Amino acid sequence: KQEVTQIPAALSVPEGENLVLNCSFTDSAIYNLQWFRQDPGKGLTSLLLIQSSQREQTSGRLNASLDKSSGRSTLYIAASQPGDSATYLCAVYTGGFKTIFGAGTRLFVKA
């Protein structure tokens, strides 16, 4: 059974710091992996989607990598800002139209 783990559960950093969020999964047979951002009381906003044949994707200050063989993905945020404060979720797409989510990393960027 696929399990997705995100470490750390919470993170507090000063503004301007570069940071890495981690996502690990137990079964490497995935179709793709998606990173989301969730603001308090809101829905999920897609940040980056990495297909199984790709190693990384970039959007602005965000870079996501995927290593299927080791069951790991990282989300790198450069020059963090207070507006980046949110919960970040990774989701793994497995066969049968099913998606498994991690519990998320709650990020707080201090001004």
Next chain:
Amino acid sequence: NAGVTQTPKFQVLKTGQSMTLQCAQDMNHEYMSWYRQDPGMGLRLIHYSVGAGITDQGEVPNGYNVSRSTTEDFPLRLLSAAPSQTSVYFCATRGGFEQYFGPGTRLTVT
């Protein structure tokens, strides 16, 4: 273009009551799904549909019912609400490889 919409935003039910959470999309996506989000547990898949007339169970289907009569709508029914169903419910669609989420319904069962 509203994307994925959900109603109501908030709901309080008594144990044993039934209700329907509404989800609608205007993106013409075949795939739609329902998740619940509980503190510290991430999102868990309740039911999903790959097109009108086709539904299937996810990870936590017990106590919930779905049907899909049109591409646009995918309602979630709670048959007899229990306190364990207190949660935030999200509807999502998928276009290509990407998922799109509605704003959620916060449900409390007392």
